[in-house]
Amino acid sequence: MEKQIIVIRDILLAMVCLSLVACAGRRVGESVPPKPDYSDSAQWYITTRSADVDIFYVTSTETGDYLSDGHSCHYADTYSDSLRLPILGEMVGVDSLLSGTLNFYSPYYRQCSLQSFVNDSLAQARLSLPMSDVRRAFKHYLEHFNAERPFVLAGYSQGAIIVLDLLRRMPASVYSRLVAAYVIGASVPQSDVVAGGNILPARAADDTGVTVCYNSVRSAQCALWPRSALCINPVNWRTDSTAALLITEPSPLLPTTEQKRDTITVRLDTVSNLLLLDGFTATDYVLPLIGKQGNYHSREIWLYRDLLRQNIALRTSRFHKYHAYKLRK
Secondary structure: OHHHHHHHHHHHHHHHHHHHHHOOOOOOOEEOOOOOOOOOHHHEEEEOOOOOOEEEEEOOOOOOOEEEOOEEEOEOOOOOHHHHHHHHHHHHHHHHHHOOOOEEEEEOOOOEOHHHHOOHHHHHHHHHHHHHHHHHHHHHHHHHOOOOOOEEEEEEOHHHHHHHHHHHHOOHHHHOOEEEEEEEOOOOOHHHHHOOOOOOEOOOOOOOOEEEEEOEEOOHHHOOOOOOOOOOOOOOOOOOOOOEEEEOOOOOOOOHHHOOOOEEEEEEEOOOOEEEEEOOOOOOOOOOOOOOOOEOHHHOOOOOHHHHHHHHHHHHHHHHHHHHHHHHO
16 A cells, blocks of 8 residues: 555656646746747748848847736747737848848747846746747758858847857857857846857957947946946947047938937946947937836937948958958968
């Protein structure tokens, strides 16, 4: 009888363990969308321009919590047209602003919702799913799209956090083709810099194999993230406190009566490693839940769009020249 009880106990324990594995990453009453199939072209936004360099771009957070079959869901369903639409809008917009003549590849992924970032522990727990999706997408890109061309990695906000994950895991054979990584609107931990891996700080406008990072604020008190170990001023491409002038172009989305140019002083505060902006008069868009007045997170690409596009082209040119020189030696 005692042996039977032990056997029953072991069976029950095994069933509990299997149940816990099946529910890993989510709670009872929560819904997780299906895994994206990256062999399906519908899971990509791609623009090919017959270029010899690509941009691989990871989108920011375009998703909020929603109900799916009566259960709460904290991740984008990449097969839902309504949830794909704002993500597509970002893909098209960033492609048009930054790519220039380069090819552009951007995967749909199960990004976690804006509500996931109300505290660090929740964000860390939920980011594992979107990170796993983008790892698979990047692997598919390398095996089926890239054809061993040089490439630029870029990500914004949640996408920037995921780009850091890709860099940490990138083998040397792939990293050797990295023109640069643009980690926009996120914080790079000091541990990534001292680790001696693939995350190297950009020091100038034309170094390659480096990581570009910045966050723009009115004052240091407006920061959203912990202090980033990396920051470079995308106006003068310096890492000291030398100020630079940025003259903004009016947005085509605004009425003619609201079209206005700002002359902004952009200075890197070497204590906080933030970009301090003075003279920006546009009405702030404050992110729901986590935003702060005076934090320009939503404008990190828009404000510097022309400078970023030119810089990507410059680093690409220098990458080609450097590797052509190595081949001649």
